[in-house]
Amino acid sequence: MKELVWIFLGALVVNNFTLSYFLGLCPFFGVSGKLQTAFRLGLATTFVMVITAIAAWALNTFVLVQFPYLRLLSFIVVIASAVQFVEMVVKKASPALFAALGIFLPLITTNCAILGLALFQTSRGYGLLQGIVFALGAGGGFTLALALMASLREEAKLSDVPALARGTAFNLLLAGILAMAFMGFAGLGSS
Amino acid sequence: MTGRGHRLDLQAAPFLHTTLSTPRLMVEVILCTLPVLAAATWFFGVVALLVVAAATAGAVFAEWALATRAPRGNTLRDGSGVLTGLLVGLTLPPAIPLWMAALGGFVAIALGKQLFGGLGQNLFNPALVGRAFLQAAFPGALTTWGAPRGFLDVPASTFALPFLHGGLDGMSTATPLALHKFEHTTTGLWALFSGDVAGSLGETSALVLLLVGLWLGLRRAFDWRIPVAILVATALLGGALHLLDPVRNPGPLFLLTSGGLLFGAVFMATDPVSSPTTPRGALAFGAGIGALVVVIRDYGGLPEGVMYAILLMNAATPLLERVSQPRPFGRRRAA
Amino acid sequence: MGDVLMAGAIMAGLGVLLGAMLAFAYRFLRVPEDPRTARVEQLLPGTNCGGCGEPGCRAFAEALTAGARQPSGCTVAGPEAVAAIAAFLGVDAGALDRKVARLHCAGGKAQAVQIAAYDGFESCRGAHVTGGGGKGCSWGCLGLADCQRVCDFGAITMNDNGLPVVDVDKCTACGDCVVACPRDLFELLPLRQPLLVQCRVPLAGEAARQLCTAACDACGRCVQDAPEGLLRMVDNLPVVDYASAVDAGPAPTFRCPTGAIQFVAKAQFAKQEVRA
């Protein structure tokens, strides 16, 4: 139990996927303009991460034991197809849910946080339960970083950011400060 | 016609205005850093003045050089640059090379303030952005605590040339927090209260900080809710964890008087720009800082977490503000 | 070698499985959606200005594919884009009756009387709600550039006389300036008819001229000189019937004593008439 808590916290804040592993930066910068959108993207990503964790575990356990070199290829293909399948199901079953979360799904498929999750999970040898907790933590961490970034950017829109810095440069520097703040979590649980 | 022969001006109401002004507020807080600086000089000697002066110089230079609006140097008049520099200086250890202190002041203003457009626009406490940058860049120098020594003694590292470390190792002592975390030794409360311990320049004397905080609170120079919420949250959560594991987790009084908690609560968290404006937001903000400080100190890898706690809550401030907007007059929640 | 074959088989198997899954989904789960909408949306400018009256380009694209709207309803798209959409959808582009924003005032600093000095932040609306902004004429342009600030296309610049000049080529007739002007001086007018009344003062004669040397004093000469029905006087101002196809040329402006009615083919205030 304690181990699961630290896996969760580790992925959530200590080794935050976005601010410490640089995973999922494209949506982190692209979709953090509005808080509501960012939050929804975070939720959708967390969902996909859980699917990924399960899929990766299943592949590792049942298919790829003898074929480690097929890992990358099968991960990416299975994840992409699974997500696309889920997208279609959601679109058919609940248009409201699709409008709220589903529209982000294509964006998420090519998100390195997803593939990164599968790879880290494999290299750390997580089991199914650990994998799911890890996915929840990583997704939560991504959502947290994204929501903070989005709310900061919305606030900064009302600020007098110099024209020179506006845009990507500002976002990068803002993320840098945020990453420095997240350094406070370093070593959480290690002592 | 007995009025003036020329045209009237057209201003917008109200035509009366409070006598309070932003530069006056800044000057008031600057004046309140002076007792803290005096205490630092008392405990660490003349080097305290040197470090604070270097940080202030760095900050003022950045404010001047990176002015976004003409004429250059105009923004210096509100005094906020000087204040940021002073605060950066007061959070640094006494033996830090002066060039690092100056760099800290510069980064504080450049990255922490001018990037966002200057006074009132920043999302993070500029002084802490500078301090966090230094901590991340020079972890060694920022965690080497010279012991309080003779008044005129200046460590060799102080005048290290830029980019060089100037021999920091060798004469370090540990802060009360590090002592507790790594050696499980608790420092006496009186030493913590008076300030006769290792630590950053401005943070050691709980007594001076409490008095200054009380004064600023009475003058309404800051939102009293923030420091009060920080202290209460730290004491409550710290106390609860202390009861769970008295050896590992220090007691609430130790938590309150050690490290940068009081300095952060009085001077850093209360920076109005980067903290919530709303009363309920301010309470949540303070409570969040207190909780994070306790979590980082008790379970984190670092002995001290006030700076990170405040920066993290700075980041959460827009979210807090959003959910804590006051209920407008005549709008009940249900209706 | 067995491994190699096995690996190929696994990947092929995955390919079959996933391909089948997607094919199945494509067949049975796909929500029917007009594929043309996406293409049309690509062809639209994507500014989401709302100038067409729909909530964003996507919605306009849907309306277009549904046949509910004409491509020319997009005020931002250039003629090529409109033509391209029309060609794609197989409909006519509709009459390309391009409109631009026109200012109904010519009373800049040099023409209009100033009775007091506005002392507040730079905003027409700010001045307007503060004792009328100090301009003698309470209908005229305040010259503090609210329209310039709201123009997303950079089509409006303030001239030295304190009047906004609309760049006819950049103007997309999105209507933002019409909404922004606190004195309602902008109107989207067809380029086709260059006759323009640059005044909104409802006063006549001396009362009007006292406010501004460029004010319309309601002398009515332009109405007399225009073809029947093109101009009529309403509230002491001539009103151009822009629906009329009559091409009067600049004749109605010739006898205007103040220059309030102008014949402007391109930008307004090209030769700013500084009559003090």
Place this chain on the structure above:
Amino acid sequence: MKLPFTLRSFAHGVHPHDHKQGTEHLATEHMPFVSRYVLPLAQGGKPAVPVVGRGEGVRRGQRIAAADGFVSTDLHSPVDGQVLGFDRHRHPSGELVPCVELQADPFSAQEVSAHATVDPDGLDGDAFVAHVQRGGIVGLGGAAFPAHVKYKTPAGRVVEHFVLNGCECEPYLTCDHRTMVERAADVLRGARIVAGQLGAKDVHIGVEHNKPDAVAALRANVRPGEAITITPLQVKYPQGAEKMLIEALFGVEVPAGKLPLDVGCVVNNVGTMVALADWFDRGVPLIERVVTVSGPGVRRPANVRVPLGTSVRELLAHCGGTLPETCEMVMGGPMMGSALASIDVPVLKGTSGVLAFTAAETARGSEYGCLKCGRCLDACANFLNPSVLARLARAGEMKTLEANFVMDCMECGACSFACPSNIPIVQLIRVAKSAIRDERRKEAGKS
């Protein structure tokens, strides 16, 4: 005597210096008649329609324009004289609006030609409302909203309290104060008329405690056993806003977007009561009002009873003129009044004060970035977040502004007053509100 801070009040608000000492003890004087009067047809509500012709002779008190619809009032001539015309003249708002222009008869004694007096007790509700409308009576607190509209209570609504606003929380202004001191009996007479008509159980008069003589004068005129309470209140701005006054007196919040009537209250200004008493008991319609002429730029500050339509220029001349360094003329109070572009504008029914300021008072300190210090939040009696509203207004985020209840703002100016960074918060909000209203209007016009 209670200590000031134990007195009732509302939450939040500011404490500007009241600057009333210059005029609060000066008895109201009469403005001499001048030769020309200009009366805008719109004086609260919809513009009235002239009922006299150009060149026609009129009597002081004679109706010259008739109300157009329900939210509109009659207009009466303030002098004996002749109608010069109906051209546009400059209004204190800066606009040129249709007015009745009158030439005073220099040889007339200017006696009021009184209308018939009416016993209000003999009128039923509608007749009462109609009679008030005929008297041209509007709220004299500043907003000049037609008084009779408030007296038309929808069926089923019960008026519990009739509230009189004697706060006069705006600095400098003392016209209500003087009215309460000098005409306490008429204030109470008007209160009895209205309370009787509305069926209110009691009358509450809120007076800020810096006017002890007004409290004393009113109390002296209350009959024993009468349900009229005079409540001294803390000195705080904006106490005179009717919703704030209701909160101060009863601790009840009027829901946003609703009227005091929704919590069983009707609120009137004390000056309005005097106008009612004059109209019912003496047959004198609203043709003059008390105006405080004050401010550092006025040579002889005074409380003056001024015939409507008198030009501000003449009024200032009556008060010894203005100092040469005067640079700002304000109509109304210094917190919510509006600057005048010209002093050639008439005194209106809603004109409570004319203030002259010099550069010394109006020079603005330089503006600094918003420190988010929260002083404006503590000032806002409406519990909005002016700091956020101002920043949103600057950025032109109209949708977010509306979501932040910008339309609830009553533009009292407390936030701007309290701001240490000299940010023109209320002006920014005012502009944004105007833009939002304008956009709504234009949207409505489109569809």
Place this chain on the structure above:
Amino acid sequence: MSDFELPPEPGSTRLVATLTVAGLLAGLLLASTYALTLPAIEANAAAALQRAVFQVVPGTTAMRKLVLTGGRFVPADGSEAKDAVAVYAAYGDGGRFLGYAIPGQGPGFQDTIKLLFGYDPQRELVVGMQVLDSRETPGLGDKIFKDPAFAREFAALAVRPEAVVVKHGTGTLPNQVDGITGATISSKAVVRIVNERCAGLLDKLPAAAEVPPAPKEESR
């Protein structure tokens, strides 16, 4: 204008076929690459391991992998389970048994620390330590593998009952490790990993006399 033509609806079989062919080709290509590069990769890994073993047990010239099977360590023969606990017996010149190289891992300040340490059963001392993999803070925690002074602390370290970390410059006893200033947690993590490993394995290691002889083919 051909750009505007809508693509024809492809048949399901075509979709499946495309993916199948792509998958098949990819699988074949990958398997071949793997087969081609595997020897080099394994040789690299073996060489790296050998270097590490040689370093933590000074004087080593040959080594042998032992795996824990059924409660005792036996020479690895390729049949053992993949995740079986392994140590490496190290031999000096002439096949003289020198000690064991023991891998260990555990949580550090940032992430898992993987290390290898040498243990001399005769002297009951740790004789060397090398960090194989870690993400410790540069400038502070990374001194566990960058600071030779810290590595020297493990040159002759008593681990019974256990090694302890003391403040920098105060270590005097054989079982004391001078911590790294400012990186107490990382130093402690290394020592903790060593301690845990020792506590768990030392008793199971074959005594010096029972150690299998040095492999012939691995001597250099």
Place this chain on the structure above:
Amino acid sequence: MNAPSSPAEAARLHAEFVKGLWRENPVFVQVLGMCPTLAVTNSAINALAMGAATTAVLACSSLLVSLLGRFIPAQVRISTYVIVIATFVTVVDFVLQAILPDVHKELGAFLALIVVNCLILGRQEAFASKNPPLAAVLDALGMGLGFLFALLCLGATREVLGNGSLFGIDLFGPAFEPWVVMVLPPGGFLMLGLILLLFSWRLQRRAAAAAEEKR
């Protein structure tokens, strides 16, 4: 591959190659592939390796996609591209592991993450699938080298400041105090932000100069 048939054709091909280096630089201008850009640029050698690996994958994939593009139905286009890219990434991964094990260890998972570098998928979708093989490869090489160049800039700056060395060679001696933050995650964000800031500053200066000239 057939050689360019005319000078115009050659110039066009040259343009396809050069554009990625500077004018359409994937990092500085298009801001693509941020994850590897920031994650592995804490040393120049890592940056170089990552840039080279990316370029290799990009070039191979572009060639293949350009050759096969016509045969792939639209519905499985992306899936197929991903398979192609993932295959090449795995190949590069193994090759690197075989010949440069140390570098491979440093890059770790990020080597595998080249698969989801939007730069690569983006080039297939936007260019390779619509262009002949030669142009596609040149475009890929240009983009890859531009990417490499950007990574190298970032990696070199971060290594020099953060470690006092370049390509592992100590530059300043032991008295140098490294700016550790530069090799930490925040340093990546800050440094790239700073570089982009410099870029826009230059652009602004140039625009200002051009405007001045116009007058």
